[in-house]
Amino acid sequence: MSDLFVRKATGLVRSWSVFDAFVYALFSINLITLGLYSFSQMYYFGGGMIDALIISAIFIFFEVVVYSALIAVMPRSGGDYVWQSRILGGAVGFILAVTGWWFILWLWVPLYGDMFRHIVLVPILSVFGAKDLALWFAGTQVGAFTASVITIAIVSLFIALGMKTYARIQKISFYGGMLGLLIVIVLLLSGNPESFKAAFDANATAMFDAAPGAYDATVQLGTDAGASTPFSGGGLAAVFLVIPYLVFFNLWPNWGATLYGEVRGATDFKRNISGMGSALAITTLLGIILLFAIKQTIGWDFYVQAGGAWWNYAWGFAPDATPAFPVWPYPALLASFLTNSSILRILVVVLMSLWWFGWSGTVFLSSTRVIFAAAFDRLLPESVADVNERTGTPLWALGLMVLPSLFVAFLFNFNYFNFASLTLCSTLVIAVTFLGTTIAAIILPYKKPDLYKASPIAKYNIFGIPLITVAGVIFGGFLVFLLYQWILDPNALYGIGYSINEAGYKNGTSLIYMGANYLLAAIIYFGFKVYRKNKGIDLDKVQSEIPVE
Numbered sequence: 252m253s254d255l256f257v258r259k260a261t262g263l264v265r266s267w268s269v270f271d272a273f274v275y276a277l278f279s280i281n282l283i284t285l286g287l288y289s290f291s292q293m294y295y296f297g298g299g300m301i302d303a304l305i306i307s308a309i310f311i312f313f314e315v316v317v318y319s320a321l322i323a324v325m326p327r328s329g330g331d332y333v334w335q336s337r338i339l340g341g342a343v344g345f346i347l348a349v350t351g352w353w354f355i356l357w358l359w360v361p362l363y364g365d366m367f368r369h370i371v372l373v374p375i376l377s378v379f380g381a382k383d384l385a386l387w388f389a390g391t392q393v394g395a396f397t398a399s400v401i402t403i404a405i406v407s408l409f410i411a412l413g414m415k416t417y418a419r420i421q422k423i424s425f426y427g428g429m430l431g432l433l434i435v436i437v438l439l440l441s442g443n444p445e446s447f448k449a450a451f452d453a454n455a456t457a458m459f460d461a462a463p464g465a466y467d468a469t470v471q472l473g474t475d476a477g478a479s480t481p482f483s484g485g486g487l488a489a490v491f492l493v494i495p496y497l498v499f500f501n502l503w504p505n506w507g508a509t510l511y512g513e514v515r516g517a518t519d520f521k522r523n524i525s526g527m528g529s530a531l532a533i534t535t536l537l538g539i540i541l542l543f544a545i546k547q548t549i550g551w552d553f554y555v556q557a558g559g560a561w562w563n564y565a566w567g568f569a570p571d572a573t574p575a576f577p578v579w580p581y582p583a584l585l586a587s588f589l590t591n592s593s594i595l596r597i598l599v600v601v602l603m604s605l606w607w608f609g610w611s612g613t614v615f616l617s618s619t620r621v622i623f624a625a626a627f628d629r630l631l632p633e634s635v636a637d638v639n640e641r642t643g644t645p646l647w648a649l650g651l652m653v654l655p656s657l658f659v660a661f662l663f664n665f666n667y668f669n670f671a672s673l674t675l676c677s678t679l680v681i682a683v684t685f686l687g688t689t690i691a692a693i694i695l696p697y698k699k700p701d702l703y704k705a706s707p708i709a710k711y712n713i714f715g716i717p718l719i720t721v722a723g724v725i726f727g728g729f730l731v732f733l734l735y736q737w738i739l740d741p742n743a744l745y746g747i748g749y750s751i752n753e754a755g756y757k758n759g760t761s762l763i764y765m766g767a768n769y770l771l772a773a774i775i776y777f778g779f780k781v782y783r784k785n786k787g788i789d790l791d792k793v794q795s796e797i798p799v800e
Contacts, residue, residue, distance in 0.1 A: 267514045271418040274425050276530035279506035283606035284366045289500040291558035294478040298489035307494045308535040310729040316722035317692045318505040319523035324706040326517035329624025330509035331688045338691040341794040346772040351684025352621035354768040358677045360656040361663035363614045364399030369579040374600040389578040399660035409612045413642030424609025431602025438586040439544035450588040468575035473556020476563035482551045495736040499678045504531045509620040615652045622648035630779045669760040675747045676761045679737045686730045693723035
């Protein structure tokens with residue numbers, strides 16, 4: 252076996268505890284970054300936000316079961332790639348995992364950068380009085396691209412420092428971010444709509460030079476944009492149409508699955524469920540509390556209208572409808588308007604920015620392990636599997652994330668080829684990868700019976716059917732529903748696929764971009780397979796063995 256892989260063992264170190272993995276999972280379904288960013292964009296639906304939040308979490312719990320079980324059976328760095336390639340075959344595993352964990356993450360970088368400017372740069376600069384710079388970041392394409400470049404620099408540093416150091420950054424961000432969120436919720440619950448309206452108008456003018464009456468103007472702009480999403484209710488069918496957008500935020504409690512070769516105690520099925528499941532449950536509960544607090548003081552209608560006013564303009568649907576409030580309506584910044592204390596305002600925006608810093612590494616960290624795992628199987632140049640001895644970081648794998656991300660961020664921020672419309676495409680491609688892994692989980696007990704029977708999950712059955720299979724069927728059905736809505740988009744709600752209504756193609760750029768990514772993965776796989784065969788290495792044999800960590 253030692254001649255099959257690049258070396259006898261990966262060289263990666265189990266430097267994380269299960270608690271570190273829990274914090275990573277909680278940041279991966281980040282309520283403040285992904286959550287508030289998504290909620291503000293979901294202004295035109297008919298189903299209740301709270302209902303969608305709860306129902307989606309129920310289905311996503313079965314994802315937690317599937318991934319916790321697979322981790323317990325094969326806790327290997329590379330996660331989805333290793334499981335799919337060993338159960339479904341090398342071509343499927345490589346093409347799905349590399350596209351979902353490598354290529355499409357380039358597209359996530361400008362999204363992380365966008366959240367960086369809205370959640371970190373603009374609020375902090377504005378409370379310190381740097382109004383012009385804050386508005387430059389908030390309202391210009393160059394500002395947005397600059398935020399993406401800074402994001403790449405910060406994340407690259409975090410990942411290069413190694414898993415152990417990043418775990419410390421996560422913990423500091425976790426405790427500080429939770430404190431900031433508590434202050435925000437208290438500010439919101441102690442206010443009222445009348446005091447908020449007065450504070451909003453006063454601060455919009457004082458901090459951002461908005462014209463007087465920004466509150467009423469925002470209401471009008473949001474109404475014109477079609478802002479209609481209710482806090483709750485709206486009917487079950489309408490709620491299920493909200494979910495394919497909502498999961499841009501909460502589909503990711505398993506984001507750390509590619510790292511579990513570096514987590515101590517990863518073979519403990521119950522602890523895996525506890526870590527990822529707790530992250531999902533806590534985030535869902537905090538989301539309900541925060542949205543309720545927003546409803547009480549900011550006002551739900553105004554919150555939805557403010558999101559509609561911002562994104563209707565930002566997406567180019569109404570290029571002449573300039574937002575009356577010239578920065579993204581970030582609820583933490585809006586909550587800070589409710590106090591006259593400059594110190595408390597600074598404390599709020601600085602502590603809340605930690606939600607971004609604790610989360611930021613997720614854009615590269617999980618991906619580098621998939622790239623590393625593929626290189627360890629000799630499907631990429633062997634140097635990509637090199638690990639820095641001091642930090643345990645695969646630096647070449649990191650480089651394969653950084654450079655393409657700069658190019659994609661440029662296309663996205665300056666909207667070449669309609670790239671700015673690809674936001675949900677970033678979720679669709681990863682969901683396809685998750686579906687591949689879910690199918691692998693469903694058939695694992697039957698395709699690899701010896702491996703399954705020797706694992707700690709073999710004792711868990713429902714009416715004689717393996718739990719991993721039952722959970723896989725439920726979560727797989729959920730993914731099929733999501734993919735149907737995104738790709739065929741019969742209600743023209745998501746704009747990243749082919750619409751089966753009279754509108755025809757909704758987003759050609761999205762379809763071409765996704766297809767090009769899968770094609771590139773296939774070219775790399777079959778190209779390296781031929782190359783290695785000519786060198787006397789059979790990749791089918793390589794991918795039939797499980798690597799030693």
